Amino acid sequence: MLAEIKGLNEECGIFGIWGHDEAAKITYYGLHSLQHRGQEGAGIVVGGNGKLTFHKGLGLVTEVFSNGELQQLNGTAAIGHVRYATAGGGGYANVQPLLFRSQKGSLALAHNGNLVNAEKLKFRLEQQGSIFQTTSDTEVLAHLIKRSSEPILKERIKEALTYLEGAFAFLILTETEMYIALDPHGFRPLSLGRLGGAYVVASETCAFDVIGATYEREVEPGELIIINKQGIRSERFAPRSTRSICSMEYIYFARPDSNVDGINIHATRKNLGKRLALEAPVEADIVTGVPDSSISVAIGYAEATGIPYELGLIKNRYVGRTFIQPSQSLREQGVKMKLSPVRGVVAGKRVVMVDDSIVRGTTSKRIVRMLREAGATEVHVRISSPPITHPCFYGIDTSTKEELIAARHSVEEIRQLIEADSLAFLSQKGLLEAIGRLDDSAWRGQCLACFTGIYPTKIGGKEHGECIQTGGR
DSSP states (O other), X not given: OOHHHHTOOBOEEEEEXXXXXXXXXXXXXXXHHTGGGOOSEEEEEEESSSSOEEXXXXXXXXXXXXXXXXXXXXXXXEEEXXXXXXXXXXXXXGOSSEEEEETTEEEEEEEEEEETTHHHHHHHHHHTTOOOSSSOTTHHHHHHHHHOOOSSHHHHHHHHHHTOOEEEEEEEEESSOEEEEEOTTOOSOOEEEEETTEEEEESSTHHHHHHTOEEEEEOOTTEEEEEETTEEEEEEXXXXXXXXXXXXXXXXXXXXXXXXXXXXXXXXXXXXXHHHHHHXXXXXXXXXXXTTTTHHHHHHHHHHHOOOBOXXXXXXXXXXXXGOOSSHHHHHHHHXXXXXXXXXXXXXXXXXXXXXXXXXSHHHHHHHHHHHHTTOSEEEEEESSOOOOSOOOSSBSOOOGGGOHHHHSOHHHHHHHHTOSEEEEOOHXXXXXXXXXEETTEEOSEEOHHHHOOOSSOTTOOOOOSOOBTTBO
């Protein structure tokens, strides 16, 4: 749903390419297709010609690269990033990729995710003399690589990655190589593809479709891929754990035309709607979805119930980001500017309003009121995820339990607060069955921490010894 308003935001999107004469332009288009994953900043670092050059800035991709900057980025390799700030906050300094230069060569980093032990690592590194230039947890990896005494960069990267806990998909670019790494649990999606003779990597496969690339495979949890002029090879920096890919990728974050871990998002969301219809049917005249992520769910709910699907809510795509203010008093006004009911569709009707989640509850309340003001006689709210009762520490902007309405109220209390005639959430079992992750009554491959409070990693980080020293742990 309306991410900027309701406070459910993903960390970012990353894209990389190796071996293409127009690497910067291809990366620009790749980032544009990933814009839904972050709108606060964007950047591209280009290499492959013996040096790394970059441009980054605050704003959308089209805003950051609006004055011919791409023409100055020459090279056959590139990594790019679109950012939504969770860990470390916003600001130009935190816009990625981060570029570090030294006498031994340059290194650029792009990161999707969140490191749960970043503060502990920063404290120890600062005690040992490291000076941080940003407040982003991404910079931790650069310092760990720098402090390693391993003679080969690949081994320094492997060693550094073993210190990290949490969710991370990294792209690393040097003058001569590109490295791709995914955390041992595989919290974030990351796919590998080909564009002619070039290799491409992206947070979502929709980026491949935009640039005309073909999908090859998913990057494996705990895998380190090295690409250079000699070709591509795969190694491991950690044993593979049971995959724990974020459930919200399927529910909300990913674009409907993407495949995540081999599962199509649009088809999955239709399945969520069908399962929701089975678990929570209601007598109504029309079904409508809250744009954009809930449209597929609403179609599935309508198909399963036989209630007609109608376009009862319209999203205004031309409201600038500057109108969306962080204060609670202006957040509700932002809902009204971003979303409008179609009076001719909902007036005099019993409406099923399908949405992907409820975080604070203020957005849902505003939409219910808008539908009533447009003439809906009843508004029944159906949510295609279980109640979000616990904060996420892996890259989603729900960092405190206090801001989560489902952590403090029952379903009936939430119904009363959002002023709906009825309210139902999808069950955890229904979620897993719809995604295709329920096997013999046991879940596999999904992170459900925001629904269950059971986290796949130790929050606060795993101990790796008292001192981060060169050459060992």
